Amino acid sequence: MKINKKEQEILEILEKDARLTPADLSKMIGEDEEAVKSMIKRLEKEKVLVHYTALVDWSKVEDSEHVTAMIDVKVTPKRGVGFNETAERIYRFKEVSSVYLMSGAYDLSVTVEGRTMKEVARFVSEKLSVLEEVVSTTTHFQLKKYKHDGKIFEDKQTDNRMVVSP
Structure with missing residues (x-):
């Protein structure tokens, strides 16, 4: 399936954060919200956009x-x-x-x-x-699990105390 530049942008953005609304996406790519909804619907219908998921630790x-x-x-x-x-x-x-x-x-x-x-x-x-x-x-x-789908799981605690030496 051939996709246009705006559809590619939508896919790249949603791959990083699937919780974004069509309104958010329309602002991010400079496109009308109804056009974004239409593009998403097409990508879902063609099984390019397969599933929305949450990453749980x-x-x-x-x-x-x-x-x-x-x-x-x-x-x-x-x-x-x-x-x-x-x-x-x-x-x-x-x-x-x-x-x-x-x-x-x-x-x-x-x-x-x-x-x-x-x-x-x-x-x-x-x-x-x-x-x-x-x-x-x-x-x-x-x-x-240290990292999955580009997301780091481990919370590193940083020690912000000042080092004191004699």
């Missing part, structure tokens, strides 16, 4: 059980469909939040979310690894 929520794992998956591609059919089978599982075709030693990178490490491990052993196209998997549990 679950580590700051008390008693939240949230585990993320990145799984490298080696797959035997099927004649005529390559990796697409297997990727589709994998992304349909409710535990899977993303699937990417990768270059390198593994074919697919799968991100899985669960409440516990055991729950994620069970998904890998009972649902993912048993797919006949899956040759092998390597699971990496996320221990700490």
